Amino acid sequence: MSSDLKITYSRKGMSSVTKDQIELNINGESYEVLVQPWWTLLEVLRDEIHLTGTKEGCSNGNCGACSVLLDGKAIDACLTLAVEAVGHKVTTVEGLAKNGKLDPLQEKFVEWGALQCGFCTPGFLISARGLLDQNPKPTEKEIRLALAGNLCRCTGYDKIVKAVLDTSGQPIESTYNPSQND
Amino acid sequence: MNSFTYESPKSLQEATSLLSQQSGVIRPLVGGSDLIDQLRTNRKQADLVMDIKSIPETTSMEFDANGALHLGSAVSCADTYANPTVRSQFTAIAESCELIGSIQIQNRASAGGNVCNSSPSADTIPALLVHDAIAVIASAKGLREIALNEFFTGPGKNVLETGEFLVKLVIPNPSANSASHYLRFIPREEMDIAVAGAASFVTVDSSGTCLQARIALAAVAPTPIRAYEAEKVLTGKIITEDLIDEAGVTAAASAKPISDVRGSADYRKQLVKVLTKRTLQKCLRTLK
Numbered sequence: 001m002s003s004d005l006k007i008t009y010s011r012k013g014m015s016s017v018t019k020d021q022i023e024l025n026i027n028g029e030s031y032e033v034l035v036q037p038w039w040t041l042l043e044v045l046r047d048e049i050h051l052t053g054t055k056e057g058c059s060n061g062n063c064g065a066c067s068v069l070l071d072g073k074a075i076d077a078c079l080t081l082a083v084e085a086v087g088h089k090v091t092t093v094e095g096l097a098k099n100g101k102l103d104p105l106q107e108k109f110v111e112w113g114a115l116q117c118g119f120c121t122p123g124f125l126i127s128a129r130g131l132l133d134q135n136p137k138p139t140e141k142e143i144r145l146a147l148a149g150n151l152c153r154c155t156g157y158d159k160i161v162k163a164v165l166d167t168s169g170q171p172i173e174s175t176y177n178p179s180q181n182d
Numbered sequence: 183m184n185s186f187t188y189e190s191p192k193s194l195q196e197a198t199s200l201l202s203q204q205s206g207v208i209r210p211l212v213g214g215s216d217l218i219d220q221l222r223t224n225r226k227q228a229d230l231v232m233d234i235k236s237i238p239e240t241t242s243m244e245f246d247a248n249g250a251l252h253l254g255s256a257v258s259c260a261d262t263y264a265n266p267t268v269r270s271q272f273t274a275i276a277e278s279c280e281l282i283g284s285i286q287i288q289n290r291a292s293a294g295g296n297v298c299n300s301s302p303s304a305d306t307i308p309a310l311l312v313h314d315a316i317a318v319i320a321s322a323k324g325l326r327e328i329a330l331n332e333f334f335t336g337p338g339k340n341v342l343e344t345g346e347f348l349v350k351l352v353i354p355n356p357s358a359n360s361a362s363h364y365l366r367f368i369p370r371e372e373m374d375i376a377v378a379g380a381a382s383f384v385t386v387d388s389s390g391t392c393l394q395a396r397i398a399l400a401a402v403a404p405t406p407i408r409a410y411e412a413e414k415v416l417t418g419k420i421i422t423e424d425l426i427d428e429a430g431v432t433a434a435a436s437a438k439p440i441s442d443v444r445g446s447a448d449y450r451k452q453l454v455k456v457l458t459k460r461t462l463q464k465c466l467r468t469l470k
Contacts, residue, residue, distance in 0.1 A: 037188035037231070040218065060219045061287055062373065073260070073289040079214045080290070083188050084233060127285065148372035149284020 022086050026051065027095030035082045042066045042077035045092060053093035053122045057151070064150035067123040067130075068092050074130035076149075093122035096129060105129055105167045112163040116154035123150045128164045137168050183222045190233040194320055194349065197237055200230075201345045202322035210234050210347040212256045213291030215283060216299040232347070239349050240294070243268075249355030251275075255294025255348040259306075260285070262293060272353060273468070274309035274362035274381045274461075281305050281366060284373055294348050297333065300340045300405070307334070307406040308381035308398035309364045315353045321346040334405035357394075360385040361468035363461045366400065367453050376401045377445040380433065380457035384421070384465040392416045397429070397458055402437035402450050409433040412458065421466060430459040 019034040026049065033048050042059075045051045045068070057065030059078045066077040069091035096103035105128055108114070115121045124147060131138055131146035138146065143164050144157070152160065162172045186209075191197035201208060206229030211217055220226035234240045240256040243265060251272055253262065259279035262268055269276045279293055282305050293306040297317065307330075315330040322345060330351070333340050342348065356362070366379035379400030385393045395416035397409040412433035416425060439450035 036185065038183040038186050038221070040183075059222065061215050061283065064284060064286060067286055070289075074286045075289050076215075076284075076286045079218045079287075081188065081211075081214070081218070081231070081233075083190075084211075084214070084235070130285070145372065146285050149286045 022083060024085055026090045027092060037083055039082050040078055041080040041082045041085050044082035051092050051094050055119055055122060064123040065120055067126040069126055069130050072133055074127045093125055096125060108163040108167045112159045114159040114163040120150060120152045124160055132168060186228040186231050188231050190236045192236050194237055194239055198320055198322045204230055208232055212295040215287045215291045251353040253351045255350055256292055259288040259291050271356055272313060274312060274364040278305040278309040278364045294351060298348050300334050300338050302337050302405055303376045303401035305366060305376060305379055308379055308400045311398035311406060311408055312362055312381045312383035312396040313353045315351045317351060318349045319346050320349045331408055336404050357385050361465040363464040365457045365461050378402050378450045378453035380454060380461050382461035382465050386469055390420050392419055392421050397433055399437055399454055402439040402454055409436045411436055426459050426462045429462060430455040433458040
């Protein structure tokens, strides 16, 4: 482990175990947290740091509700141990707005009404942000590919795709036909 | 999740000495997309999770003086398929890395992890098999090498012994006039597990005669398999559409699929025929 401080405690029915103090960089801020090595980044974000924007859906890497950026790349926080994030920059949905101003992507999600219940939205915003940071003018096919790891069970995906296209400053003309995929 | 301890060794030596000191079940960790889920659902146990992503040998992707690709076992799928040389010279491997899971998974998971998880339906394995990949395995005794086609022993099973982990895959430089492709069938557009998959690798000479053909299949046997008989159909001949048809039929005959939720055995054999043909046709188009 990368830290020196270890605090031992015991829980009913468990032998004495050791928590590790780790430092996590989340949305540009440093957090010192005591974690168990088997706690996922998702659990630590939500239950220890109380950044509950990141959602738990399937917990096995299918739904993408727990997406966060790790050094700018979208990953599933449910499949990542908190200890693995030490030394890396984590961005959650709470880190997208800057100085009280929404990320342009968030603005476009609002404009397009690209959500209904909103549960999947943080994950979509993170995946789309990860895409646009690496590829500022993605094609519709590239957007759909980048968002394939995020499930929405309410709205369908068209408004989400349009919001991302709009954010990138590109015209919205959906001619994409998945069956013509090569 | 059940409790375990976690270590992140910074060198091969640190990792192997950790392996030799520890008792209990040690699980090497790379992307976590298989392992974390397996640990959470109690399909696998661990006393120690050994994160190998801080070891230089596992995280490097480089080409040696002979042009062989040394693909560290922790190099992410996304980094693998983003490499222009991998895309042009080791095309089937790039294509298979690009098919696995979502971008979120591809940013973490590696071909090496896909190999160690040893699922019969693993997408990267047929691609690595047709490229004659070699697995380099570390333990406290040192390094050993094994051809990847001797690596798999059953569904989720392989030759890795307690105290061993995969350091890298070494993939020989394909000779001139070679091409490779991987295709799989899934009922969805993305984010699915192969009902069947096929990879082909073809080398031709200047007259178009096939010098070498290798074909490998996913999800149609207890392990990923080579279709040796189908390869023989092509070797030494000018590849025609008729020969490609024959290779497809022969590959289907070598498949030993089961019927399950993803498809019946008969359906899988049909898929092997079609996918084998299409990968071979794609190889010929690339070679033109």
